[in-house]
Amino acid sequence: MSGDPVLSIRDLVVRFDVPDGTVHAVERVSYDVGAGETVGVVGESGCGKSVTVMAALGLLPCPPGRVVGGEVLLEGQDLLRLSPRELRAVRGKQIAMVFQDPMTSLHPAYTVGDQVAEAVRAHDAGRSGRAAWGRAVELLELVGVPDADARARTYPHQWSGGMRQRAMIAMAISHHPKVLIADEPTTALDVTVQAQVLDLLREVQQETSSAIVLITHDLGVIAEMADRVVVMYAGRVVETGGTTTIFGDARHPYTRGLLACLPRPELEGQPLPAIPGAPPNLVDPPAGCAFHPRCSLRQGRARCVVETPILADVGEGHRAACHFSEELARTPLAAPPETAARR
Amino acid sequence: MSGYVRLRQPAPPTEGAPSEGEPLLQAEDLATWFPTGRHRPPVRAVDGVSLTLRPGEALGLVGESGCGKTTLARSLVRLLEPTAGRVLFKGEDISHHRRRRLAAVRRQLQIVFQDPFASLNPRMTAGDIVAQPLRVHRQYRRGGPARVAELFELVGLDASHARRFPHEFSGGQRQRIGIARALALSPEALVLDEPVSSLDVSIRAQIVNLLDQLRRDLGIAYLFIAHDLSIVRHVCERVAVMYMGKIVEIGDRDAIYRNPTHPYTQSLLSAIPVPDPARRERNRIVLRGGLPDPARPPSGCNFRTRCFKAQERCAEEEPALVDRFGHGHPSACLYADPAVPAASTEPA
Numbered sequence: 001m002s003g004d005p006v007l008s009i010r011d012l013v014v015r016f017d018v019p020d021g022t023v024h025a026v027e028r029v030s031y032d033v034g035a036g037e038t039v040g041v042v043g044e045s046g047c048g049k050s051v052t053v054m055a056a057l058g059l060l061p062c063p064p065g066r067v068v069g070g071e072v073l074l075e076g077q078d079l080l081r082l083s084p085r086e087l088r089a090v091r092g093k094q095i096a097m098v099f100q101d102p103m104t105s106l107h108p109a110y111t112v113g114d115q116v117a118e119a120v121r122a123h124d125a126g127r128s129g130r131a132a133w134g135r136a137v138e139l140l141e142l143v144g145v146p147d148a149d150a151r152a153r154t155y156p157h158q159w160s161g162g163m164r165q166r167a168m169i170a171m172a173i174s175h176h177p178k179v180l181i182a183d184e185p186t187t188a189l190d191v192t193v194q195a196q197v198l199d200l201l202r203e204v205q206q207e208t209s210s211a212i213v214l215i216t217h218d219l220g221v222i223a224e225m226a227d228r229v230v231v232m233y234a235g236r237v238v239e240t241g242g243t244t245t246i247f248g249d250a251r252h253p254y255t256r257g258l259l260a261c262l263p264r265p266e267l268e269g270q271p272l273p274a275i276p277g278a279p280p281n282l283v284d285p286p287a288g289c290a291f292h293p294r295c296s297l298r299q300g301r302a303r304c305v306v307e308t309p310i311l312a313d314v315g316e317g318h319r320a321a322c323h324f325s326e327e328l329a330r331t332p333l334a335a336p337p338e339t340a341a342r343r
Numbered sequence: 344m345s346g347y348v349r350l351r352q353p354a355p356p357t358e359g360a361p362s363e364g365e366p367l368l369q370a371e372d373l374a375t376w377f378p379t380g381r382h383r384p385p386v387r388a389v390d391g392v393s394l395t396l397r398p399g400e401a402l403g404l405v406g407e408s409g410c411g412k413t414t415l416a417r418s419l420v421r422l423l424e425p426t427a428g429r430v431l432f433k434g435e436d437i438s439h440h441r442r443r444r445l446a447a448v449r450r451q452l453q454i455v456f457q458d459p460f461a462s463l464n465p466r467m468t469a470g471d472i473v474a475q476p477l478r479v480h481r482q483y484r485r486g487g488p489a490r491v492a493e494l495f496e497l498v499g500l501d502a503s504h505a506r507r508f509p510h511e512f513s514g515g516q517r518q519r520i521g522i523a524r525a526l527a528l529s530p531e532a533l534v535l536d537e538p539v540s541s542l543d544v545s546i547r548a549q550i551v552n553l554l555d556q557l558r559r560d561l562g563i564a565y566l567f568i569a570h571d572l573s574i575v576r577h578v579c580e581r582v583a584v585m586y587m588g589k590i591v592e593i594g595d596r597d598a599i600y601r602n603p604t605h606p607y608t609q610s611l612l613s614a615i616p617v618p619d620p621a622r623r624e625r626n627r628i629v630l631r632g633g634l635p636d637p638a639r640p641p642s643g644c645n646f647r648t649r650c651f652k653a654q655e656r657c658a659e660e661e662p663a664l665v666d667r668f669g670h671g672h673p674s675a676c677l678y679a680d681p682a683v684p685a686a687s688t689e690p691a
């Protein structure tokens with residue numbers, strides 16, 4: 001990353017108050033995104049990857065959510081300190097979001113063109129309705145909606161999933177945001193349509209040089225799109241580094257486990273090296289390192305249960321939160337044998 | 344762990360027992376259409392599918408959402424009434440079976456559903472859910488509780504959790520309950536409708552391994568439906584590719600993944616994101632547009648509206664699913680060609 005980050009999340013802590021106690025959803029999460037850069041945030045459901053950005057944008061329902069600490073700096077300005085009104089002026093203009101489900105993020109009773117035009121006028125009240133409509137059609141053309149003028153007059157149910165996601169992207173880029181946050185933008189889509197939407201995101205980025213935060217559980221999508229990767233587990237960042245580094249030289253056993261358990265042709269006829277167990281309950285997370293009950297590297301060592309590892313430098317722009325990450329430096333990427341045997 | 348299961352397997356019928364290669368489950372020109380209104384054409388969700396599942400094999404069925412995979416699965420186990428064509432189980436036409444005869448088939452042919460949240464009754468305990476097929480088929484009185492405990496162990500669940508309710512289990516564990524339920528009657532064939540799609544990456548591998556292990560230990564045949572091609576490649580020996588209600592290509596795993604000949608299979612394989620940043624710049628085929636309206640399919644070849652090879656002839660002639668290269672690997676394209684976008688098709 002060159003120069004100052006556009007978006008910088010610093011030590012963010014988010015909790016949810018639930019009947020069973022307090023969910024430690026996000027624990028001191030930090031990451032930066034630079035202009036024109038794509039950062040991929042990867043992790044399993046419940047790891048806090050979405051909650052982090054929702055909290056950053058003030059979109060978290062409070063209660064039950066609570067932002068306990070940290071700061072979210074957009075070009076130096078802390079979004080967490082803004083009033084709701086000030087935040088509304090930033091959201092959708094300087095920082096925009098594309099959600100996972102294009103089926104539920106559009107209003108069924110308004111035409112798609114109206115909704116895109118509304119996004120245009122939200123930060124440009126001076127623009128006439130007619131001008132906003134014209135800009136909406138222009139945006140829909142830009143994101144590759146065929147026959148945009150006529151399609152803009154139709155309703156979301158007449159649009160396919162891929163086309164709806166294009167409309168969402170059109171709204172998100174309507175004010176050339178400095179940061180575009182895409183939360184699982186292709187998870188609800190088929191692979192052939194996913195390829196189209198990913199291509200579109202790349203094009204949009206080239207055009208607007210926005211910073212992109214791409215949240216996904218799909219390591220394939222990360223490998224295709226991201227410049228840098230943030231791996232999250234149980235509400236914490238466990239590893240971060242350049243995409244090639246993460247895929248070639250991961251230093252956290254969880255990252256290694258995720259990469260190793262993907263089916264690949266060499267594993268035909270063999271069990272996949274699965275990570276045993278399941279992610280922890282964040283009301284009562286395991287003591288020490290949250291990954292220790294599933295970890296192949298721990299090998300009974302007490303330190304993992306006592307001390308929570310901090311994110312430490314393990315290489316050029318590469319950090320991992322594991323007490324024994326240096327042990328992975330010399331081992332090949334395939335998972336250690338004892339995990340491969342279990343199922 | 345499989346000893347008891349083998350004992351409990353129904354005695355093989357003395358007559359007409361399928362030999363090694365004889366088909367277990369067959370679809371013959373199967374069609375399932377859904378009416379959409381009085382003046383509208385029906386949606387042809389499944390439109391003339393023929394395929395064969397042999398004993399003990401794993402056949403993968405891949406395709407995008409809306410291509411008819413689930414409708415085909417449900418028609419095969421007679422959860423949906425086919426509009427036309429036949430379903431044969433061990434050579435017997437079951438398309439018109441009712442009640443008792445259908446129940447006899449269902450003891451040997453079970454289904455695992457996609458969504459482990461929606462497919463388990465939230466008011467029943469896990470133990471009751473797994474025992475339900477035994478009760479329905481009047482096998483519970485004879486050693487039911489022991490069988491349930493054994494099934495729990497077989498799928499890697501703690502038998503002491505049988506009194507818990509579905510919401511007390513994680514997604515992966517719930518899918519294990521669904522699998523245990525499907526195995527309760529010791530079926531010979533399982534239809535698995537996207538059994539791992541809703542699971543997280545680390546859990547997905549566990550369930551894939553469990554399914555692999557069960558098939559090896561129990562010799563069950565799988566019809567494995569998924570949209571994730573890399574998982575199908577791992578689990579299945581043969582693969583069928585579906586597009587708009589029809590099978591467009593079918594063959595052995597290596598034939599499909601190494602030498603796909605249908606342009607749809609080729610583009611599907613090339614569109615999968617590869618978890619290797621070094622291969623980012625590979626040559627991909629990105630299809631235009633999305634699926635056409637299934638109630639008004641294009642003339643000729645269904646795929647021609649998105650195909651990178653479409654010619655005028657494709658609009659006039661419907662390509663048959665035939666072996667065009669003598670490889671035993673049929674493909675429904677007039678211009679099928681194993682050579683086309685060579686380097687870009689290997690998915691991972």
